[in-house]
Every structure is written in C-alpha cells, then in structure tokens.
Amino acid sequence: MCAKQVKKVPKQVETTGHQWDGIEELNNPMPRWWVWTFYATIVWGIGYTVAYPAWPLISGATPGVIGASTRADVAAEIERFDVANAAIKQQLVAADLNAIKDKPELASFATNAGAAVFKTNCTTCHGSGAQGFEGKGYPSLIDDDWLWGGTMEDIHLTITHGIRNTTDPDARYSQMPAFGVDELLDATQIGQVSDYVLKISGQEHDAAAATAGATIYAENCAACHMEDGSGDRVQGAPMLSDAIWLYGGSREKIIASVSTARFGVMPDWNERLSEDEIRAVAFYVHSLGGGE
Amino acid sequence: MTLPDTDPPSLYAAREPVFPRRVKGAFRTLKWWIMAVTLGIYYVTPWLRWDRGPNLPDQAVLVDIANRRFFFFMVEIWPHEFYFVAGLLIMAGLGLFLFTSAAGRVWCGYACPQTVWTDLFILVERWVEGDRNARIRLHRQPWNWEKLVKNGIKWWIWLVIGLATGGAWIFYFTDAPTLLRDLVTGHAHPVAYITMLILTFTTFFFGGFAREQICIYACPWPRIQAAMLDEDSLTIGYRDWRGEPRGKQTVEGNGDCIDCMACVNVCPMGIDIRDGQQMACITCGLCIDACNDVMDKIGKPRDLIGYMALTDEVRERAGEPAKSVWAHVFRPRTVMYTVLWVGVGIGLIVALFMRSPIDVNVTPVRNPTFVTLSDGSIRNAYELRLRNKGGADSQFTISVTSDELVTLSLEGTERLTVTVPANETMTQRVYLTAAAGSDAATEDRTEVRIWVEQQGTTNRVHHDTVFNGKEDDNE
Structure with a gap:
C-alpha cells in the first residue's frame, strides 16, 4: 500500500503557552532562509558603513571607501545644469529685451530662472510677492506706478546699477532736500504744502491751507514732482497725485517726508548677478502685472 | 521533530521541498485555462494597437510616464484625473472582498500571479525532470552529470520565462515595437534593461525557488482574508x-x-x-x-x-x-459587495463620459491678496491653468461674471483670448480690476466666476473664485 511507504508522523508543534479566548499560539520554527536574510542584512549594514560615510568622529565622520558625498553630488548636479543651460543663457543675453516674451522657450526659462533669482535676492526688501512694503519705502513692483520707469529697459537698468548707492557710479541718483531739517521751510509752510499734496491726491484736506500751500509747492516742489504732481521718472521723483504712497499718504506721513526727505537705496546687482540672471529677473518682475 | 517532549523545539527550520504530482480533473483543467488567459492578457496586451490620430501613441494600453498620461483603449487619463485609477483600485478591493466572502481564497488559488507563474514553473520542472517520484529521486541523488544537465535546462527555461515576463512589463510603459527594436539593438534606456533584469530575477526566484514561501511568509493577503x-x-x-x-x-x-x-x-x-x-x-x-x-x-x-x-x-x-x-x-x-462594486463602476463610467475636453483651474494669487493701482482701483491676480485635451491647437476666450463690476485683463496681451497647443497645459496670469470706491473694491470678498470658452465649439467651462477688496481704507 502506498500509505505505508510515505507514512508521515503528524507534525506536533508545541504551543508557546499563550492563549487568547481559547486560541493558542503555535511555536512554529522560523524558516531558515528568513534567518539567512536577517544575517544578510547585518552583513549589508556593516558593508554599508564601510562604503559610505557613517561613523561619527570627534570632528566629522568616517568618509567611506567609495568616496560618496552628497555635497559633491549637489555640486555635480549644479554643474550639470549650468552646462545644460549654457546655450539658453547665451540666447537670453543676446536677445532683445522686448523680444523675450515672443519666444516661448526663452520666456519660460526667464520666468523660472527670474523667479529663483528674485526669491534669493529681492524678497528681503520687495516681499516674496513683489508687493513691497507700503509706508516703509520699499516699492511694490506689481502695481502700475514706477519711480524710475517700468519698461523692460528701465527695470533692467535699475537692477544692473541700483539706486542712490555709493558703489556704482552709474546708479540712478537724485536727492530731495530735507525742507524741515535744513530749515528751508518752516512748520506752517510744510503743513500747508502737505495739505496741498493731500488735495492733488484727492484726499481730505484743509482748503485754506492747501491754497496757501499751492504757491509753496510751485516754488519748491514742482521742479521735480511737476506742476500737477505727476512726478518725473527721469529724476525718480514719485507721482504725488495718485493713490500709491511709498512712505504713507496721511498728513503726518507727508509732513514727515517733506521735513526729513527720503533717500531710498538699492544695491547695484551687476556685481553679484550675471547678465543672464539680471535679464531673467527683469523679465520676471516685468511679467507680474506692473510691466509697461 | 520526532519526540517533542524531549527535544527542545528547533528555532529555525529548513524549507521542505515540495514536489507536486501531476493531476487531472475539472479544477486542473480550469486552472490551465485561467493560466492561458491571464498569461495571454499579460503578454499580448502591450502589442494591441489603437488608432488615436497623428499626435498620440497608437498603443492600446500605455502608461506614458514621461508625458504623464495613461491610455486605455478609448480612454485617456491625465494626472489630475488619477481618481479614475483610485476608483479602479477601490473596485479591485471590493472585488476581492466579494470573491473572498463568497468563495474564499479563489484569488490565491487561481488568479494570483505568484500562483500562475509557479504553476508554469512547476510545469517546466515536470517537463524536464519528470513527475513527482522522478523529481524526488533527482533531488536526493548527489550532483552528477544528469542532475546538472536537467537542472541547467530547467533553470535556463525559467530564466527565459523570467526574461519574457520582465520584458513584457516594460512594454506597458513605452511603445512596444520601438522598445523591442531598441532592446535588441542595445539602444534602449538603461532603466529598461535594469527593470527587465530585476523582474527576470524576481520571477526566476519567486516562481522557481520561493514558491509557497511567498504565500506563507511574505504575502499579507492570506492574513487579511482569514479575517x-x-x-x-x-x-x-x-x-x-x-x-x-x-x-x-x-x-x-x-x-x-x-x-x-x-x-x-x-x-x-x-x-x-x-x-x-x-x-x-x-x-x-x-x-x-x-x-x-x-x-x-x-x-x-x-x-x-x-x-x-x-x-x-x-x-x-x-x-x-x-x-x-x-x-x-x-x-x-x-450582494452588498456586488452593489457597491457596481455602484463605483457606474460612477466611474458616468464620470468618464462627463469629462470636459478642456479643464480649467483658477488659483487666486494670495501674495499679496490685492494691489492698489495709481487711480485707486483694486486689482487681484489669478493663475489660470488651462488644459487643452483636444487633439488640435485651440483658442480660448476668457471672461468673468460677477454681481459686482470687475474687468478682466490678461498678462502679456491686450486681447482676452489665448491659444493653447494640442494636448498641453498653459498657465496664464489673469487680472480682475475693480474701480476705486466700487463695491468690489471695498468689500472683503466678492464671488466671481471665470469662464473659458473654446472658440468654434460649444465647450464652455467655468471656475468659481473670489475677488478680495481693500476693506478698510486706512493707511
């Protein structure tokens, strides 16, 4: 009978003695390959610590025998992208500033590269959304009001040379007299001219003071800020007749500005940024809603 | 394991090799059929063609990872429609619940790839080495010429099956005829070769050597099914x-x-x-x-x-x-599982046919929420993402409707129309402007609806969003 030949003793497996609701836990042996796998992971672990930087030392760590370094990987990665982008960067430098937007590939590169440059270098003053800081003297770059002009060329020039800095002789430069501090006007006159500025910007004002202030304005301010308060971009003189204020548009703030004058400074970026980066960030800023 | 009361139990046990004997009968026949059908589906599917026009691949089933598109016969799924895949996974889950509660581990016994490939590998083994008794004899005899040759032939066939399995897998991810030509001529991407080799090895190992150990020790499904x-x-x-x-x-x-x-x-x-x-x-x-x-x-x-x-x-x-x-x-x-399964299925089919050929998403730019312009008007910016799922370049007109008066303009163009190339997604910056002192300019929130209309068709979709005004007019 075949039964005799292959008769097996029914397996008897011990239980661990644990029991839950009548269910007993068998004490089956683990498969041997499982144990081998476990030893293999130990061997792998030791090998890994030899091959890769692992053991902490007093300063630094063991370097590993295969010379793996994530820092070097990053450097290589940056190098790789530099090489890959070299051609399009060259294109960007060679392109006519106003023609960038008509080349989709170039425009896409400039937008992305410009956004990165902006976030690294510009957000400290102009805000991460390029909205500036109203009343603090950091201009918004996404509205339709520009101190020195909002065309691609204007923005490019401003970024390259900066404003009122001492490091670049080509920086845009202008200076408003401190009418109060230097006693060019007395307090009453400053109050009157401030009321006039409130008037031309369409805000509540003292009509009598504003009338008196009109003369003071024509004599002291109109040369730069223009008769109608529309400002002068050649001199970076802000428009006074609109709703946008660099240092605040209330009476107190205007009096403060007239008395002490303002002197906002921007660094020249041609030292720190390459031409392609400046062009990229100019393109990016131009595309945020304020570009002219 | 002879006398458990005297010997301490062994901590580790070697695998006892299994030599299944050949059998004939209704279930064996059924299993042969299922094996033929499932393997057939697996190997043949990537080679099926499906004409989709000039710009799209003609592979019936294609997971196009590079272009982030999934093609399944007449269906084309974009990444943002991944819920279809989620739906299919839910259906697969419910299907397993249904089959398990009705007929136990039928999945394991008949359809699981581990079972099917192991069955195929055992068939090869039997074909090379003979039936159970011959295999046991061969297993017990010391290594000699016969054992070496028979095992060699067996392993070689297993490897070929493994290679075909791994090879078929990568065909699902790119155009199969092109990839086959590249593979043969050595021009395919290293990832293709590596994937193939890994799957060849896992198939060889799981089907040839690990076999029932996978089901007993590695697979979670038997444990879930037990519950x-x-x-x-x-x-x-x-x-x-x-x-x-x-x-x-x-x-x-x-x-x-x-x-x-x-x-x-x-x-x-x-x-x-x-x-x-x-x-x-x-x-x-x-x-x-x-x-x-x-x-x-x-x-x-x-x-x-x-x-x-x-x-x-x-x-x-x-x-x-x-x-x-x-x-x-x-x-x-x-019955309840069936109803759920059918319900999800019908839902997916309905969703599939209600898909619009264009897809619009509008995200308000929150940094800053609004911009004051020179004339005191308030402007909000939005990122409009527009997908043209049609096969041709198309023009889209963008407009806005709202209870309050707001005007719409686009970045970089005077017009209110944009062109989106075929099968592409474009991002367009959209501006809404409310005049100084108007309701929309002074209210915190105004509901607006942005419309996108495909020119020359009746396709018109909208996306609801909000306009933020300058609530308090203080400095």
Whole structure:
C-alpha cells in the first residue's frame, strides 16, 4: 500500500503557552532562509558603513571607501545644469529685451530662472510677492506706478546699477532736500504744502491751507514732482497725485517726508548677478502685472 | 521533530521541498485555462494597437510616464484625473472582498500571479525532470552529470520565462515595437534593461525557488482574508466524518479515505488538507481532483474533499444535505459587495463620459491678496491653468461674471483670448480690476466666476473664485 511507504508522523508543534479566548499560539520554527536574510542584512549594514560615510568622529565622520558625498553630488548636479543651460543663457543675453516674451522657450526659462533669482535676492526688501512694503519705502513692483520707469529697459537698468548707492557710479541718483531739517521751510509752510499734496491726491484736506500751500509747492516742489504732481521718472521723483504712497499718504506721513526727505537705496546687482540672471529677473518682475 | 517532549523545539527550520504530482480533473483543467488567459492578457496586451490620430501613441494600453498620461483603449487619463485609477483600485478591493466572502481564497488559488507563474514553473520542472517520484529521486541523488544537465535546462527555461515576463512589463510603459527594436539593438534606456533584469530575477526566484514561501511568509493577503472569511464562505474541506478512520478498505469500520496521500502529493503548498482548513491552503482545488480520481477508482462517491463552508460541516454531520453552492454565493453580504462594486463602476463610467475636453483651474494669487493701482482701483491676480485635451491647437476666450463690476485683463496681451497647443497645459496670469470706491473694491470678498470658452465649439467651462477688496481704507 502506498500509505505505508510515505507514512508521515503528524507534525506536533508545541504551543508557546499563550492563549487568547481559547486560541493558542503555535511555536512554529522560523524558516531558515528568513534567518539567512536577517544575517544578510547585518552583513549589508556593516558593508554599508564601510562604503559610505557613517561613523561619527570627534570632528566629522568616517568618509567611506567609495568616496560618496552628497555635497559633491549637489555640486555635480549644479554643474550639470549650468552646462545644460549654457546655450539658453547665451540666447537670453543676446536677445532683445522686448523680444523675450515672443519666444516661448526663452520666456519660460526667464520666468523660472527670474523667479529663483528674485526669491534669493529681492524678497528681503520687495516681499516674496513683489508687493513691497507700503509706508516703509520699499516699492511694490506689481502695481502700475514706477519711480524710475517700468519698461523692460528701465527695470533692467535699475537692477544692473541700483539706486542712490555709493558703489556704482552709474546708479540712478537724485536727492530731495530735507525742507524741515535744513530749515528751508518752516512748520506752517510744510503743513500747508502737505495739505496741498493731500488735495492733488484727492484726499481730505484743509482748503485754506492747501491754497496757501499751492504757491509753496510751485516754488519748491514742482521742479521735480511737476506742476500737477505727476512726478518725473527721469529724476525718480514719485507721482504725488495718485493713490500709491511709498512712505504713507496721511498728513503726518507727508509732513514727515517733506521735513526729513527720503533717500531710498538699492544695491547695484551687476556685481553679484550675471547678465543672464539680471535679464531673467527683469523679465520676471516685468511679467507680474506692473510691466509697461 | 520526532519526540517533542524531549527535544527542545528547533528555532529555525529548513524549507521542505515540495514536489507536486501531476493531476487531472475539472479544477486542473480550469486552472490551465485561467493560466492561458491571464498569461495571454499579460503578454499580448502591450502589442494591441489603437488608432488615436497623428499626435498620440497608437498603443492600446500605455502608461506614458514621461508625458504623464495613461491610455486605455478609448480612454485617456491625465494626472489630475488619477481618481479614475483610485476608483479602479477601490473596485479591485471590493472585488476581492466579494470573491473572498463568497468563495474564499479563489484569488490565491487561481488568479494570483505568484500562483500562475509557479504553476508554469512547476510545469517546466515536470517537463524536464519528470513527475513527482522522478523529481524526488533527482533531488536526493548527489550532483552528477544528469542532475546538472536537467537542472541547467530547467533553470535556463525559467530564466527565459523570467526574461519574457520582465520584458513584457516594460512594454506597458513605452511603445512596444520601438522598445523591442531598441532592446535588441542595445539602444534602449538603461532603466529598461535594469527593470527587465530585476523582474527576470524576481520571477526566476519567486516562481522557481520561493514558491509557497511567498504565500506563507511574505504575502499579507492570506492574513487579511482569514479575517474576511465567514462560516458561509466556500473553502476546501475534507469530510472527515465520511473519511475517518482512514485506512484499508478491507478493514471493517474504516472510512472512505484510504490514506493514499494523493491529496498531499499533488498539493503545491505541501500541506495535508485532511488536517483541516489552514493558513497555507490557497484553495487551488487540485486535491479535490486527486481525491475524486481515487474515489472513482475504488468505487466510492466523489467529493470526500470538496468545496464547502463551515455551516455545511455542521449540517452534514447531522445528516442533512449541504446548502447548494449558489446559496453560499448569493448572500446579503455578497450582494452588498456586488452593489457597491457596481455602484463605483457606474460612477466611474458616468464620470468618464462627463469629462470636459478642456479643464480649467483658477488659483487666486494670495501674495499679496490685492494691489492698489495709481487711480485707486483694486486689482487681484489669478493663475489660470488651462488644459487643452483636444487633439488640435485651440483658442480660448476668457471672461468673468460677477454681481459686482470687475474687468478682466490678461498678462502679456491686450486681447482676452489665448491659444493653447494640442494636448498641453498653459498657465496664464489673469487680472480682475475693480474701480476705486466700487463695491468690489471695498468689500472683503466678492464671488466671481471665470469662464473659458473654446472658440468654434460649444465647450464652455467655468471656475468659481473670489475677488478680495481693500476693506478698510486706512493707511
């Protein structure tokens, strides 16, 4: 009978003695390959610590025998992208500033590269959304009001040379007299001219003071800020007749500005940024809603 | 493991090799068919063609990772429509619940790739080395020329099957004829070769050597299923009340089981079903075939081993007839799973046909929420993402509707129309402006609806968003 030949003793497996609701836990042996796998992971672990930087030392760590370094990987990665982008960067430098937007590939590169440059270098003053800081003297770059002009060329020039800095002789430069501090006007006159500025910007004002202030304005301010308060971009003189204020548009703030004058400074970026980066960030800023 | 009370139990046990004997019968035939169909589907699918026009691939089933698109015959799924895949996974899950509660581990026994490929590998093994007894003999004999040659041939065939398996897998991810040409000429991407090699090795190892160990130790599904079976689920059982005591038929009082070990010898999991239902049983039905064959030979009724549920055991022991298979399959629980499964399926189909050929998403730019312009008007900016899922470049007109007066303009163009290339997504900065002092300019929130209309068609979709005004006019 075949039964005799292959008769097996029914397996008897011990239980661990644990029991839950009548269910007993068998004490089956683990498969041997499982144990081998476990030893293999130990061997792998030791090998890994030899091959890769692992053991902490007093300063630094063991370097590993295969010379793996994530820092070097990053450097290589940056190098790789530099090489890959070299051609399009060259294109960007060679392109006519106003023609960038008509080349989709170039425009896409400039937008992305410009956004990165902006976030690294510009957000400290102009805000991460390029909205500036109203009343603090950091201009918004996404509205339709520009101190020195909002065309691609204007923005490019401003970024390259900066404003009122001492490091670049080509920086845009202008200076408003401190009418109060230097006693060019007395307090009453400053109050009157401030009321006039409130008037031309369409805000509540003292009509009598504003009338008196009109003369003071024509004599002291109109040369730069223009008769109608529309400002002068050649001199970076802000428009006074609109709703946008660099240092605040209330009476107190205007009096403060007239008395002490303002002197906002921007660094020249041609030292720190390459031409392609400046062009990229100019393109990016131009595309945020304020570009002219 | 002879005398457990004297020896301390061994901590580790070597795998006992399993040499399943050849068997014939209804379940074996069914398994051959399922193997042919499932393997056929797997290997043939990437080669099916489906014409989609000039700019799109003509592969019927294609997971185009580079272009982030999934093609399935007439269906094309974009990444943002991944919920279809989620829906299919939910259906697959419910399907497994349904089949498990109705018929136990049918997935494991018939359709699981591990089972199907192992079955194929065992077929190869039997073809090269002979049936069970010959294989046991070969396994026990020392390494000699015969053993080396037979194992060599077997491993070689396994490797070819593994290579074909890994090869077929990568065809799902790129154009199959092109990839095959590249693979042969050595021009394919290294990822293709590496994937192929990894899958070749895993197939070779899982099907040839690991086999039932995967089901017993690696796979979570048997454990989950154990919790999903109930007393009405069909499993494979041994009618011990009919079979015991097992032994010679000539001895008075013995049951129907002649202890011929046929059920054990054919089992690919190497278990004895007569010990009762157990974790390692994948319910492949081969022991039923083997036992029925023996029962026919000794002139006893069939189904000493058969599909039954726990409730049947109670009934049969009491001398009542077992419930019919259909009564086990159609129960409130399985009907509920079926209803859910069909419900999700219908939902997906409806969603599939209600998809718009264009897709619009509008995100308000929150940094800053609004911009004051020179004339005191308030402007909000939005990122509009527009997908043109049609096969041709298309022009889209953008407009806005709102209870308050706001005007719409686009960055970089004076017009209110944009062109989106075929099968592409474009991002357009959109501005809404409210005049100084208007309601929208002074209210915190104004509901607005941005419309996108495809020119030359009736396709018109909208996206609701909000306009933020300058609530308090203080400096």
